[in-house]
Amino acid sequence: MAKYVDGFVLVVPNDKTDEYKKMAEEGRDAWMKHGALAYYECRGDDLIPQETGGEKARAFPDMAGAKEGETVWFSFIIFQSKEHRDQVNAKVMEEMGKQAEKYKDMQMPFDMKHMAYGGFLAEVEG
Numbered sequence: 001m002a003k004y005v006d007g008f009v010l011v012v013p014n015d016k017t018d019e020y021k022k023m024a025e026e027g028r029d030a031w032m033k034h035g036a037l038a039y040y041e042c043r044g045d046d047l048i049p050q051e052t053g054g055e056k057a058r059a060f061p062d063m064a065g066a067k068e069g070e071t072v073w074f075s076f077i078i079f080q081s082k083e084h085r086d087q088v089n090a091k092v093m094e095e096m097g098k099q100a101e102k103y104k105d106m107q108m109p110f111d112m113k114h115m116a117y118g119g120f121l122a123e124v125e126g
Helices: 014-033 060-064 082-098
Strands: 004-013 038-043 070-079 116-121
Touching: 004 014, 004 060, 004 082, 014 038, 014 070, 014 082, 060 070, 070 082, 082 116
Parallel strands: none
Antiparallel strands: 004 070, 004 116, 038 070
């Protein structure tokens, strides 16, 4: 059965990187505890696309609406299947609900309008 991946692209202000990484580490711990196969938070490093065949791909910062002083992050969580993803996410959301008091005053270290999310069926694996 093909794996399933939840993927995210978001923009984090450079002065909020440490705050975001702390939040990401807590997320990693929760998803892995409840059965995710892998969890990655990847900060953009080489985001200038190379020209190929006379054409240039769209750059992640342009696509995500990143401004000066902001960095694009690409994040993903790997699951056994879509059904497994749904089970793991339900457990994570339940745990976060129980900890709602901890998060009630938390400000997101990024603008949700510059975040994209989707679930993806892995078609080719290496």
